[in-house]
Amino acid sequence: MAQLSLVGAIADVWLLHTIIGLSFGLVLFLVASGFTLTFGLSRFVNLAHGATFMVAAHVATQLAGDGLPFPLVLLGATIAGACVSLIVYALVTTRWRVVSGDALRQVLFSFGCLLIIADLVRQRWEGIPHLMQPPSAFSGLVNIGDSSFPVYRFFVMGMAVLIAAAMWWLQERTRFGALVRAGADDKEQLEAMGVRPQLLSLAVFALSGGLAGLAGGLAAPILGASLGQEFSLLIFALVAVVIGGLGSLSGAFIASILVGLADAYGKAALPSFASFTIMALVIVVLAVRPGGLISRGNLT
């Protein structure tokens, strides 16, 4: 009997870490998908995407603190994310001749944007970490074995799955999605059909920023809003994008969940090597599939 309950307790612990990993992975997908979309269409490596998430997390925490209802908080975070992304887009556009086709310059450029945005956030919110209160409807706890687990995490998972489904629909079933995929496949031929790629890029930057913003708002009651987030989230998202295959939405989805789980299991089993576990995942995946899990194959 004692052995059985021990096995049960261990199973509960792993279940707990699986849920933690899944919920983090799904939030990560919202960030990684935006990154991979802008790269796929515009061939732009947008490292400022991490800062977009952080700004939205701060805006959401602020709005929730001001007493706004939860749906409006999420809306505010989404809009904030889209705005940050559009500002980055405007800056990139003015310097497009300089950064076009040169990944190193893009990295330096967008990293500069990230640092500036992070510093503006530091000035505005004084660099103090905040944790947003989850909405009262989801503030309860679920018991899993001996531990209890916030209901809010399940809400976040459900929302992220819904958004992922909506994005699949947008990409595969709408004219906008077809235009975005066509632009990622062969932008020149899309222009030769009379489609202005600037408008499409603008829309994709706004969408990608909105997704990161929504992720920042959704995750604010779990991850909080703090400085340093812009890097930590960015690194996880980059890992997911690389593992999934640059430019692939479905790849980003699978990879984000893998990264979330690897991170959660790593922290549980080998706490002192936690940051190593996701890098080990990168090494293993890229050794077997150098182009990522789902390689678009035509990225040059």
Next chain:
Amino acid sequence: MLEVRSLTARYGAVPAVRGADLELAPGELVALVGANSAGKTTLLRSIMGLHGDRVGRIVVDGTDVSHSTAVGAARAGVAIVPQGRRLFHSLSVEEHFGLASGRRRGGPISVADVLEFFPGLARRRSVRAQALSGGEQQMLAIARAVLVGPKYVLMDEPTEGLAPFVVESVTRLIEHLPSLGIGVLVSDHGDGDLAARATRMYVMDRGAVAPHVAAGASAALVLDIQEGAVQ
């Protein structure tokens, strides 16, 4: 009228097209004949606005597109069937049709018309472009260009490397386009099949373009061009 005047296009310091003059009227089928590396592809890409390093004048029905991007040329009424097909690999045949015809209704040629010429594509509508055979890809590349509703279509060796029966249906569609008032400029280097059916012909050699007087060129001329005898 599509008019090209003194068009020069370069790759770095090397001119690939040197002072080209040509005209294409609506409803005309004009051939652009020349050996490989004569500059045909660069000329067509320059007219379309896809080759940035160019000088000269390009006017489409009175609209000057000399300094326009491909979007400008496309909106003025020019379309291209590029070398290597250049389809959107992740899009299905149907999605190519949808993007090309856009929200526009009642162009001179409809999806149904295209499928009459290319019945093979009708059975492959949900298939992604990368899974199509070479012949199907070429048919789709032509369909994509004409469904946009252009007044002038530039075709870069559209029958190159195709099976004879595909060449036949592609040629039938190309010959049909002028009857809809569409001007077609088709480049060709080999068997002269399309060149022989053209109303007029330009000969291109080492970047220079010259009109060839005798219409419906003979296979002998094409052979001369291949051997570099025509200057």
